[in-house]
Amino acid sequence: MHEMGLAANVIDMVRAELEKRNIDKSRLTAVKITVGKMMQIVPDSLKFGLEIASRAAGMHNAEFVIKEAPLKVKCGGCGREECMQRGAGGEDFSMACKKCGANNPQITGGREFTIDSIDVAD
Numbered sequence: 375m376h377e378m379g380l381a382a383n384v385i386d387m388v389r390a391e392l393e394k395r396n397i398d399k400s401r402l403t404a405v406k407i408t409v410g411k412m413m414q415i416v417p418d419s420l421k422f423g424l425e426i427a428s429r430a431a432g433m434h435n436a437e438f439v440i441k442e443a444p445l446k447v448k449c450g451g452c453g454r455e456e457c458m459q460r461g462a463g464g465e466d467f468s469m470a471c472k473k474c475g476a477n478n479p480q481i482t483g484g485r486e487f488t489i490d491s492i493d494v495a496d
């Protein structure tokens with residue numbers, strides 16, 4: 375389960391940021407994170423891991439909000455951009471362009487793993 379390892383990394387980054395700004399860990403209230411669909415992270419598992427890791431690190435009031443960024447591809451042929459959605463039946467994406475038929479997609483979104491904000495109480 376790689377979410378636990380990621381959670382530990384996030385907590386390390388948050389802790390470093392708090393230390394840099396000289397903010398006590400207990401004042402941390404919320405951390406917002408964006409995770410791309412391509413990262414194959416289960417948001418609930420990541421959230422669970424973050425809660426455990428944050429409590430262990432002394433961040434007792436922290437909440438974690440995880441936003442998923444959609445997979446976005448741009449056609450290498452005509453430049454058409456779209457958000458890919460997995461079909462309802464769970465079939466794989468068709469990567470060929472619906473407009474020009476080129477099968478040369480470039481991934482432009484969905485690989486994000488970013489800490490968007492760190493909120494602290496006054």
Ligand SMILES: [Zn+2]
Pocket residue numbers: 449450451452453454471472473474475476
């Ligand atoms: Zn195209």
